[in-house]
Amino acid sequence: xxxxxxxxxxxxxxxxxxxxxxxxxxxxxxxxxxxxxxxxxxxxxxxxxxxxxxxxxxxxxxxxxxxxxxxxxxxxxxxxxxxxxxxxxxxxxxxxxxxxxxxxxxxxxxxxxxxxxxxxxxxxxxxxxxxxxxxxxxxxxxxxxxxxxxxxxxxxxxxxxxxxxxxx
Numbered sequence: 001x002x003x004x005x006x007x008x009x010x011x012x013x014x015x016x017x018x019x020x021x022x023x024x025x026x027x028x029x030x031x032x033x034x035x036x037x038x039x040x041x042x043x044x045x046x047x048x049x050x051x052x053x054x055x056x057x058x059x060x061x062x063x064x065x066x067x068x069x070x071x072x073x074x075x076x077x078x079x080x081x082x083x084x085x086x087x088x089x090x091x092x093x094x095x096x097x098x099x100x101x102x103x104x105x106x107x108x109x110x111x112x113x114x115x116x117x118x119x120x121x122x123x124x125x126x127x128x129x130x131x132x133x134x135x136x137x138x139x140x141x142x143x144x145x146x147x148x149x150x151x152x153x154x155x156x157x158x159x160x161x162x163x164x165x166x167x168x
Contacts, residue, residue: 034124035078045077119154
């Protein structure tokens with residue numbers, strides 16, 4: 001009878017995990033918050049996303065691969081959240097929404113957050129995370145043309161709103 005060695009090794013050691021957490025926590029939170037629009041839910045889903053990273057037994061080809069994986073897991077967590085709870089959040093947009101760079105004013109961010117999710121998420125990934133259209137298409141599991149269309153329609157909706165408010 002053969003004996004099998006049990007592999008007790010963690011795919012992600014604590015040091016790698018903490019480095020990944022520090023590097024991507026704001027990105028993951030921002031992506032999730034742009035979908036759920038609730039700070040409590042965004043915090044909870046962010047934690048769940050990083051727990052999945054910690055327990056993930058695969059490997060990543062690069063830092064970009066890990067970032068894309070985290071964003072995909074975050075988006076899937078949001079989708080599961082909405083399927084299971086079927087609720088709409090009324091919590092306000094927090095003043096301290098984390099992000100790698102806050103490029104625009106709080107008012108602009110508030111207008112982006114008012115957009116439907118199908119426009120919000122691609123806009124966030126494109127402008128705040130610097131993803132290409134092809135990368136967004138892979139992460140969202142959509143054709144490139146759909147991502148382009150959603151980016152254009154999202155920008156058009158923002159332009160209309162901002163013109164009404166005399167931004168432009």
